Amino acid sequence: MSIGIIFLRLLVSAVLGGFVGIERENKKRAAGLRTHVLVCIGSALVMVLSEYLLHQYQGLTNVDPARLGAQVISGIGFLGAGTIIKQGISVQGLTTAASLWAVACIGLATGSGFYSAAIIAAVIVFVTLRSLGKFENVISSNDNSNVEVCVRIENKPGKLGEVASFIGSMGSNITSVDIEEDGDEYLIVSFILKLPKHTTKTDMIVQLQSLNGVSVL
Known part of the structure; x- marks a missing residue:
């Protein structure tokens, strides 16, 4: 060669x-x-x-x-x-x-x-x-099954429950939750959600970002 x-x-x-x-x-x-x-x-x-x-x-x-x-x-x-x-x-x-x-x-x-x-x-x-x-x-965006949303929330008593209740109030079902500590002050929470009809992942993210102490990753 x-x-x-x-x-x-x-x-x-x-x-x-x-x-x-x-x-x-x-x-x-x-x-x-x-x-x-x-x-x-x-x-x-x-x-x-x-x-x-x-x-x-x-x-x-x-x-x-x-x-x-x-x-x-x-x-x-x-x-x-x-x-x-x-x-x-x-x-x-x-x-x-x-x-x-x-x-x-x-x-x-x-x-x-x-x-x-x-x-x-x-x-x-x-x-x-x-x-x-x-x-x-x-x-x-057209599939509402098993949508993953990852958020960073303050590590305070009742804060996770507040976020979960808010998700439920929007008609979404939480099928899985994974929680990791991010230092002493924050938690990284990954939700697997079943969204209702006519609700997209973007809609859910916008609503979650309106909560105090919550940021979507």
């Missing part, structure tokens, strides 16, 4: 990784532009190395070029796990972890010289990250 081909494969992987990573960077995610570029380049390099080993030791031993690539797929899980944050019943970072995994696969395709698949996949991943989030919000 010539230096030119190696350079081209690594360069294309950097461009495609950056293409996906810039969307995560714009949204201020834990894994942004640089992380996605590095993951994609590293994955591409693994495939270049696999191809080199296949030709270098062909006939001397049984070399499986897919083994190194398989380790990339499994190993990227450790990096993706670092982007996932659990706060109460809310889990954040799953999409970023998935984008890292997808970028690793794009890097493997690029490193093997399968440019068409890598480019198509990068475009689809970018569109998914860029556009489907808005579509999810539209669906969520």
Whole structure:
């Protein structure tokens, strides 16, 4: 394999990784532009190395070029796990972890010289990250089942009961509550609510923000 081909494969992987990573960077995610570029380049390099080993030791031993690539797929899980944050019943970072995994696969395709698949996949991943989030919000706004609302309230006797009573007065049913201390003066409370018809999550948030000592997260 010539230096030119190696350079081209690594360069294309950097461009495609950056293409996906810039969307995560714009949204201020834990894994942004640089992380996605590095993951994609590293994955591409693994495939270049696999191809080199296949030709270098062909006939001397049984070399499986897919083994190194398989380790990339499994190993990227450790990096993706670092982007996932659990706060109460809310889990954040799953999409970023998935984008890292997808970028690793794009890097493997690029490193093997399968440019068409890598480019198509990068475009689809970018569109998914860029556009489907808005579509999810539209669906969520029309679905009143299991809506999550997270609030920060003063840690005073009766304050949590006041908030719960207010939610009930709006016709909403509390199906689950998760409480965490935020220092000595505040509580972080995550409610899972069943909202009545014609009441959206936005309506509930606006009403809760009108209460003294309550802020919606």
